[in-house]
Amino acid sequence: MDPQCSGQDIVRCSLCKTDVTPLHCTVCFIHLCEDCEDKHTSDSSKVHNVVSFKQLLSIPSIPKCSMHSTERYKFHCKQCNVLICALCVSSNEHKQHNIVGILEHYKKNQNAIRRDLQELDKFIYPEYSEVISAIPTQRADVEEHTPKMKEVLINQEEALHLEIDFIIQKKLADIDEINSQLLTAIYREEEALINTMEEISMFILDMSLMDESDVCLVSKYRSKNEQFRQNLFKHNISLQNLCHQDIKREKLSELAGSMPSSSKETVEQNNPQQSQKSNSGYTDILLLESPVLLTELNTGYKFLYEVSSWKYKEIWTSGEPNFMKLYNLQGKLLKSIQTITGNTPDDITVTRRGEHVYTDYGDRSINVVCVTHLLLFRIPETKSKTDVLIRTLIRLKGWTPRFLCSSSLDNLLVMMISDDGKQTKIVRYCDSTEKESIQFDDKGKPLYSSGYTTMYLSENRNTDICVADFAAREVVVVSSAGKLRFRYTGPPLTTNGIFRPVGITTDSQCRILTTDRENDLIHIVDKDGHFLRYIDNCGLDYPRGLSVDSEDNLLVAEYYTGSQ
Structure with missing residues (x-):
């Protein structure tokens, strides 16, 4: 008979069998009379929790262990997140695990449920309602703002075209100027060479008519070949090329204007709960579910x-x-x-x-x-x-x-x-x-x-x-x-x-x-x-x-x- 469910039976002390049993040990799951309480709690091998029957009625009914049918659940294993009995504790399956009393775990979770319920009811749910109520306004803002963004982009396109046209016309004018300078230099060089050739022709004629038997005339002769050789060289015209860079679409895109890479980025920036998951410009590092102790130093300070x-x-x-x-x-x-x-x-x-x-x-x-x-x-x-x-x-x-x-x-x-x-x-x-x-x-x-x-x-x-x-x-x-x-x-x-x-x-x-x-x-x-x-x-x-x-x-x- 379940001692927590037997309301009509005579409740007897589990030790002396007396009918007057106002107490109950929630750890050992036995009834006690006042005379047997001290004897029972004197067993120091375990921690006892003796309560009155009035208190017992407020304690939840604890089922029997699914692994050991003769035992009731008494503990909770944090690592495995399961209820276990005393025999489970003594097994190797939960060795060195973090074990707490079932009532302690129950009350902690019970408080967590109440706290979460209160937070959901008073804070989280109203906040969701507030955010949802603002969505129509946000949608209208987006629909109103999109044409404005397009207009700005079109204006930027026109400005870029004007700038590109100006730059190209300036470069074309520079090319014409360079071409004019090169042609002028070539014309001048051509004129100088023609004049020198005429001088050489006259010198050849004079030398052909010279009387080589005239000692005085031959003695006055001065060679001009070295002068003519020095003036004779080919002028290499350096034709300039236009050094252009590859057109990078990303750079042009920056000139057109910058905006978020996606709508998702824009939305998440306004969500405070995402701050744990994403910080613009930083590599995402999530918090551990539970802290891990890496080392402990004893510094010796008072x-x-x-x-x-x-x-x-x-x-x-x-x-x-x-x-x-x-x-x-x-x-x-x-x-x-x-x-x-x-x-x-x-x-x-x-x-x-x-x-x-x-x-x-x-x-x-x-x-x-x-x-x-x-x-x-x-x-x-x-x-x-x-x-x-x-x-x-x-x-x-x-x-x-x-x-x-x-x-x-x-x-x-x-x-x-x-x-x-x-x-x-x-x-x-x-x-x-x-x-x-x-x-x-x-x-x-x-x-x-x-x-x-x-x-x-x-x-x-x-x-x-x-x-x-x-x-x-x-x-x-x-x-x-x-x-x-x-x-x-x-x-x-x-x-x-x-x-x-x-x-x-x-x-x-x-x-x-x-x-x-x-x-x-x-x-x-x-x-x-x-x-x-x-x-x-x-x-x-x-x-x-x-x-x-x-x-x-x-x-x-x-x-x-x-x-x-």
Whole structure:
């Protein structure tokens, strides 16, 4: 008799057989009286879950195992995505698989169903309705716009014909001019040769009539043959050819005007959900369905703040105590460097030239560190051991540098706060020269929170500047010119707690990744601020710093464990 379905039978304790049985173990599927509860739960070989019969009625009926008819399903295998019993667990088929309790899995999926239903009903379905309602307008716009595009193309055709006609007429005139110059030169040469021939004829006649017996006359003779030989040469006329290039249809097409290669491209550009699949100008790289842990490094920090990677597969870290450490991907410590002042860096970054840069809150400085095996050039000011070179690049007055990142132009973007803590701004530096300041929106309101809060930043591949504003509970994204693009405050529907972003980075597809420290997960957002997904199923523990390496692998710094 099924203990969960036997409503009219006398319910007895499975151990002492007494009629008073107010309890039930959902793990062992047996009834218990209060006297036998302690005896049953004292078996430490398994975890028991004893509930009242009232609670039992709310627990779903669990069927028997299809492989072992005497056993009920108790677990769920994540790898195989099947329900299994205790005997299935002990078999080799599910060895080393990720096994969870059936009720835990049931409740998790039950919550997911309710959450998905709510999202479908309140957000996704209305959005579809809104998009569909706009289609007639879009269709009318297309039908109205197409004749205009054709008119522009026809006008361009006429303009191209006029330009080609002008060019051809100019070239024809040039050919006529060259022809005239050549003929004039030939005529002049012909006239000179004829005159010389007449002179030779007269000279021949004189020589024929000369009296060779006249000593005086013969003595005065001077030969002109050398002169005549020098003047006798054939003038080769260089006939010029027209050097033309092959007509390339693609080049002519560009002159006629450019447009999307297909209607599909035009439509997909307006679909935020496609941002994960296609970013114009970039090679498509899809997100993994589930994250794969490639390696784990124990850095030994009490508190791990930040991680920054470079193309040579080496990783910089910073935290407490106040050392910056350089590791390779095998976890080998290559270098451990203390700051000049002994203060803990607020933030670190690596430039395109391989320079390691850090901010020192204590003395308001931005400093450059170079390790000799990474140097592309040497820095003259040495303030450490011979194989480590450190120099102060910038020291501020009235402001304190906090967080920073390297840009695509190899500039530095520095987040700083005023001495009174009331103002916050981003300054772009080229070497030590200030090039740009970003502080207010178009309405003159501050873009970022004030006060001594965490605000890591990263430049996206499209040159947007992304800031994780912890105090404001949002990610603020501005263009390279400092114009506000959007503020991301989390997905529209979530069962998680308050969104507090800390670390932030971007990948080759312009996706934005930020750590949600309070909820132990990572948000992935497209370049326009649309939520794509979480990374929430890899056991993250208080994630803080983020970095993406040259192969789009994600590096995560765990604040308390010191792991990455």
